Amino acid sequence: MAILRFKALELVDQRKPLTVVTSDERRSDSFGKNVFNLDAMRATMPGEYFKKLQAAIKQGSPVERSVADAVASAMKTWAMAKGATHYTHWFQPLTGSTAEKHDSFFDLNSDGRPVENFKGSALVQQEPDASSFPNGGIRNTFEARGYTAWDPTSPAFIIETAGAKTLCIPTIFVAYTGEALDYKAPLLKSLAALEQAAVDVCQYFDKDVNRVSTTLGIEQEYFIVDKALFDARPDLVMTGRTLFGHAPAKGQQLEDHYFGSIPSRVHAFMLEFEEESNRLGIPLRTRHNEVAPNQYECAPTFEDANLAVDHNQLLMDIMDRVAEKHSLKVLLHEKPFAGVNGSGKHNNWAMSTDTGVNLLAPGRRPKENLQFLAFFITTIKAVHTYGDLLRASIASASNDHRLGANEAPPAIMSVFVGSQLNSVLDELERTAKLPLDKGDNIYLKLGIDKIPAILLDNTDRNRTSPFAFTGNKFEFRAVGSSANCSSSMTVLNTIVAEQLIEFKKSVDALIEQGKKKEVAIVEVLREYVISSKNIRFEGNGYSDEWKDEAEKRGLSNIPTTPQALDALVREDAAELFTRHNIFSHVELHARHDILLEDYMKKIQIESRVMGDLAVNHIIPTAVAYQTKLITNVRGLRELGLDDELSQVTVDTIKAISRHISIIKTQVDEMVNARKVANKIEDTRERAIAYCDTVKTHFDPIRRSVDKLELMVADEDWPLVKYRELLFRH
Numbered sequence: 162m163a164i165l166r167f168k169a170l171e172l173v174d175q176r177k178p179l180t181v182v183t184s185d186e187r188r189s190d191s192f193g194k195n196v197f198n199l200d201a202m203r204a205t206m207p208g209e210y211f212k213k214l215q216a217a218i219k220q221g222s223p224v225e226r227s228v229a230d231a232v233a234s235a236m237k238t239w240a241m242a243k244g245a246t247h248y249t250h251w252f253q254p255l256t257g258s259t260a261e262k263h264d265s266f267f268d269l270n271s272d273g274r275p276v277e278n279f280k281g282s283a284l285v286q287q288e289p290d291a292s293s294f295p296n297g298g299i300r301n302t303f304e305a306r307g308y309t310a311w312d313p314t315s316p317a318f319i320i321e322t323a324g325a326k327t328l329c330i331p332t333i334f335v336a337y338t339g340e341a342l343d344y345k346a347p348l349l350k351s352l353a354a355l356e357q358a359a360v361d362v363c364q365y366f367d368k369d370v371n372r373v374s375t376t377l378g379i380e381q382e383y384f385i386v387d388k389a390l391f392d393a394r395p396d397l398v399m400t401g402r403t404l405f406g407h408a409p410a411k412g413q414q415l416e417d418h419y420f421g422s423i424p425s426r427v428h429a430f431m432l433e434f435e436e437e438s439n440r441l442g443i444p445l446r447t448r449h450n451e452v453a454p455n456q457y458e459c460a461p462t463f464e465d466a467n468l469a470v471d472h473n474q475l476l477m478d479i480m481d482r483v484a485e486k487h488s489l490k491v492l493l494h495e496k497p498f499a500g501v502n503g504s505g506k507h508n509n510w511a512m513s514t515d516t517g518v519n520l521l522a523p524g525r526r527p528k529e530n531l532q533f534l535a536f537f538i539t540t541i542k543a544v545h546t547y548g549d550l551l552r553a554s555i556a557s558a559s560n561d562h563r564l565g566a567n568e569a570p571p572a573i574m575s576v577f578v579g580s581q582l583n584s585v586l587d588e589l590e591r592t593a594k595l596p597l598d599k600g601d602n603i604y605l606k607l608g609i610d611k612i613p614a615i616l617l618d619n620t621d622r623n624r625t626s627p628f629a630f631t632g633n634k635f636e637f638r639a640v641g642s643s644a645n646c647s648s649s650m651t652v653l654n655t656i657v658a659e660q661l662i663e664f665k666k667s668v669d670a671l672i673e674q675g676k677k678k679e680v681a682i683v684e685v686l687r688e689y690v691i692s693s694k695n696i697r698f699e700g701n702g703y704s705d706e707w708k709d710e711a712e713k714r715g716l717s718n719i720p721t722t723p724q725a726l727d728a729l730v731r732e733d734a735a736e737l738f739t740r741h742n743i744f745s746h747v748e749l750h751a752r753h754d755i756l757l758e759d760y761m762k763k764i765q766i767e768s769r770v771m772g773d774l775a776v777n778h779i780i781p782t783a784v785a786y787q788t789k790l791i792t793n794v795r796g797l798r799e800l801g802l803d804d805e806l807s808q809v810t811v812d813t814i815k816a817i818s819r820h821i822s823i824i825k826t827q828v829d830e831m832v833n834a835r836k837v838a839n840k841i842e843d844t845r846e847r848a849i850a851y852c853d854t855v856k857t858h859f860d861p862i863r864r865s866v867d868k869l870e871l872m873v874a875d876e877d878w879p880l881v882k883y884r885e886l887l888f889r890h
């Protein structure tokens with residue numbers, strides 16, 4: 162009998178939803194209570210320093226030492242009043258999770274007396290040894306100094322774990338030689354680059370625009386399983402996904418889970434993590450059941466992109482911690498279960514000006530529409546030119562399983578704009594041969610005056626597109642559910658910044674030739690519409706026809722990570738990133754290396770877990786069951802019933818042997834392939850070998866294991882089954 166599985170199932174049967182003690186306060190009153198935000202700063206800092214800090218944040222200039230001291234002192238008082246005993250620089254190394262190293266406020270002063278201390282110097286910079294984080298060869302361990310440096314644009318917050326409260330200070334993480342070792346440093350640089358480029362283009366339309374910020378709203382999809390069931394699946398524990406498991410009779414085909422009523426235990430969990438998130442200033446608004454059984458989604462309202470990324474990282478932590486209390490486990494993996502929907506992290510991205518204009522929303526006046534079209538079309542053109550970079554930005558071992566399978570966007574990059582805007586773009590193309598004269602009302606002539614101000618309710622949605630326009634923003638849907646969004650947002654910001662700069666150059670050149678500004682803008686936009694037409698796709702991105710069509714159009718379809726990552730280090734990419742000061746050559750190659758290593762190690766771990774489960778759990782179970790059958794056949798024969806009756810069982814015995822033999826052979830070959838791959842020096846070649854010679858054994862092994870699951874008696878099967886993982890809560 163498969164003890165662990167049945168014990169876990171018994172536990173699940175006894176679970177009751179936790180009663181969550183929710184606060185009486187309105188969400189709007191408790192929002193951001195644990196954040197050292199503007200209000201908290203204003204209330205605790207001397208006015209003069211508060212103003213200086215605001216000015217430094219606004220201009221992106223370094224914070225003076227005296228100001229840092231004042232912030233540190235106010236932060237300490239505020240945090241201690243809330244019960245915090247420790248502080249930590251909170252950063253996002255290239256492992257994908259967040260990192261912290263707590264220090265106590267407590268210290269001994271020079272005459273040995275105990276005091277509570279926190280100086281500006283400790284706020285601004287720390288040197289956590291941190292030598293074991295991935296650095297892609299940038300640091301040798303003997304010179305492992307890495308610094309965390311305060312990011313004053315993301316406010317500090319207090320986290321409570323196991324009753325202890327810690328002040329967390331968002332920071333970037335850089336090597337002592339200056340190279341970035343984290344996700345945040347390049348993201349901040351890309352935001353600055355995009356801002357500059359966007360402000361410059363805005364000047365064509367409104368001289369009052371001084372600042373443009375990038376906004377981001379990140380939808381988070383995830384699965385929930387009971388903790389006991391999770392613990393009884395070594396593959397989930399070790400790899401985050403199920404390596405085996407026959408599809409249940411009922412999956413998502415009835416679509417009865419989607420937007421259905423939320424199960425009570427899950428609902429209680431949601432309430433609790435939402436409350437905690439709210440106190441941490443994460444503006445969560447939406448929760449619902451997703452397409453697959455036991456799959457859910459939560460989404461915040463949009464905010465400044467830097468903050469949105471921090472909040473998403475924080476949210477994943479909170480969800481994980483709160484789930485534990487409810488004896489649940491959150492699965493953030495992109496594809497925890499084969500054959501049903503995977504999980505994404507849809508990035509809703511837009512730009513808005515300090516004059517309050519969303520640059521990706523059409524306005525009421527024709528001129529606003531032209532500005533909208535400038536940003537809208539330039540973004541499309543950027544995706545057209547740098548689609549491979551966007552693909553690279555979302556590449557990971559786990560996302561490879563999701564892309565293009567069961568209602569997730571394909572690995573082919575394309576842009577969906579909806580029928581209304583499609584016709585606006587088509588009209589621009591159609592009239593491309595129409596000469597525009599100085600006296601023309603170009604808005605009327607090109608039909609730009611007619612873009613409905615509120616596209617939001619009018620644009621159709623296309624869930625199959627990796628990059629879809631949704632009325633007032635673009636939604637980058639191909640980003641994986643476990644990813645740190647900095648990677649994809651850094652690339653998106655950079656390519657759009659580049660394209661905006663190119664756009665401005667071309668427009669300025671035409672103006673210099675004597676063209677009217679509006680005419681010049683329209684001419685460049687028309688050229689972009691025509692040259693980027695290939696990237697626009699309104700049809701079904703899941704279909705095979707699209708794969709063929711995309712190939713005809715010359716669009717890349719790179720299904721696996723090692724090859725997708727090539728785009729990062731191509732000469733044009735290196736030039737692009739260095740030109741905008743986002744990554745140096747060294748940083749880019751280091752990142753490429755880290756991503757390849759990460760890919761390879763993940764496949765290696767999966768392969769090891771698979772081998773272990775197959776040989777030590779599945780084969781012995783199958784052999785034991787087969788022995789029962791053999792005994793049965795012997796018994797039948799002894800009774801003289803050895804004809805038809807025993808023949809059925811004999812067939813099963815043979816089938817079991819066949820599958821055992823396939824599993825054994827495939828596992829042996831996989832182990833050998835690993836040995837060969839491990840000897841390959843070059844990281845890229847090694848990652849490709851893992852992809853092409855190790856991972857290729859996963860499917861045949863799984864197929865036979867899943868077949869055995871259907872043959873072996875249910876009470877003997879050791880792994881918690883899909884129907885139990887997906888439908889018990």
Ligand SMILES: NC(=O)CC[C@H](N)C(=O)O
Nearest residue numbers: 502503504505568569624
């Ligand atoms: N309903 C949906 O939006 C499904 C999206 C899908 N889960 C994805 O992987 O992106």
